[in-house]
Amino acid sequence: MHDAVHQLQFIGSFHEELPELDLPEIAFAGRSNVGKSSALNRLLGRKNIARTSSTPGRTQSINLFQLGERGVLADLPGYGYAKVPQHVQDKWKRTIESYLTTRRQLRLVVVLVDARRDPTPLDGQLLFALQGANIPILVVATKVDKLKKSERFRKLGAIRKEFGLAKDQPVAFSSVTGEGKQAVWDRLDAAAAAPPLESSVD
Numbered sequence: 001m002h003d004a005v006h007q008l009q010f011i012g013s014f015h016e017e018l019p020e021l022d023l024p025e026i027a028f029a030g031r032s033n034v035g036k037s038s039a040l041n042r043l044l045g046r047k048n049i050a051r052t053s054s055t056p057g058r059t060q061s062i063n064l065f066q067l068g069e070r071g072v073l074a075d076l077p078g079y080g081y082a083k084v085p086q087h088v089q090d091k092w093k094r095t096i097e098s099y100l101t102t103r104r105q106l107r108l109v110v111v112l113v114d115a116r117r118d119p120t121p122l123d124g125q126l127l128f129a130l131q132g133a134n135i136p137i138l139v140v141a142t143k144v145d146k147l148k149k150s151e152r153f154r155k156l157g158a159i160r161k162e163f164g165l166a167k168d169q170p171v172a173f174s175s176v177t178g179e180g181k182q183a184v185w186d187r188l189d190a191a192a193a194a195p196p197l198e199s200s201v202d
Helices: 002-007 036-044 086-102 121-132 149-163 181-193
Strands: 008-014 025-030 062-067 071-075 106-114 137-142
Touching: 002 008, 002 062, 002 181, 025 036, 025 086, 025 181, 036 071, 036 137, 036 181, 106 121, 106 181, 121 137, 121 149, 137 149, 137 181
Parallel strands: 025 071, 025 106, 106 137
Antiparallel strands: 008 062, 062 071
16 A cells, blocks of 8 residues: 555545445544544655644544555544534444444554553543454554653553553554654555455444
């Protein structure tokens, strides 16, 4: 997928009835204001292909980006922002669950967490559901550039322990410095080359 970044095309924003593009698809999920849009922009080498906002909860639909004939990236709505009305949060939850249970080309879900914050129950619930459905996950810890070296080791270790992750996760990532960019792309390319999944989230 990485070698097709120059063929990047924005397909559109969807609440439901997403187009079937018949290409390997990788989804990006995370709490509101975790830095998901900034991370996507850094990965794709663009300044504003994914909208960033100082107002959490802005993204309310699923945004699809196609990388030539290599694959598709899906930017899922951010979750867990308390100031968003409950009915909107419920709608987002349904949107995400529907996507995860029906998207047959899905190969991997990248779950972004803020390296500065303690692990949250909402992140844990998503990871537990994905693991239960045998959907491969990649946990990426954003904003590591804002941590001191002494804090970094402790924070990343806490995330790894809380979610029972392998030693190679979470991947430390910074949309400012570009740290972790190649490591993430290596995982995305490997996932895109993998066979289709046979799984669903209950």
